[in-house]
Amino acid sequence: MPTVRIPTPLRKLTDGNAELTVDGSDLRTVVKNLDAAHPGFAERVLDDSGELRRFVNVFVRDEDVRFQQGLDTELSDTDVVSIVPAVAGGAE
Template identity: 60%
Template sequence: MSVQVKVPTQLRTLTDGASEVSGTGGDVGSLIKDLDASHPGLGERLLDDSGQLRRFVNVYVNDEDVRFLDGLGTTLPEGAQVSIIPAVAGG
């Protein structure tokens, strides 16, 4: 599936400054692999040594946090909007 991915400022050095990039994948995990192929280094920024999403990385598929869905196994509908957003504190 081809999807659009919003990239946070912290990762834009890897996307030539682009705030949004295209990627493909049937689920979030395969999308990250695809993004890492086209933007080398992006994978290790998002995933820890065990291949899981880093603790302070939030990934949303169509406004829903993938931790409420199937995590990296969350399927991506065609045209889905994916957002990568660092965790922020609240108040």
């Protein structure tokens, strides 16, 4: 199963776990399964239209999924999924 690295702000949902193995052959399924095991997870990384939130970056095989197939990016059992908050400073 793919390994998912959980950033600090989401660890409250994962009982403090920094890494989880999650079943799923693409990113969308992994998020769905994470949400099933840890309710509220999907809401934190996906916006109202079901796309990745503006301030969430997800890397698969060390590449931003926005350069791959987004939530449809395929995963193998040995892949590592990193969820990394974007680093924004904001304005006002």
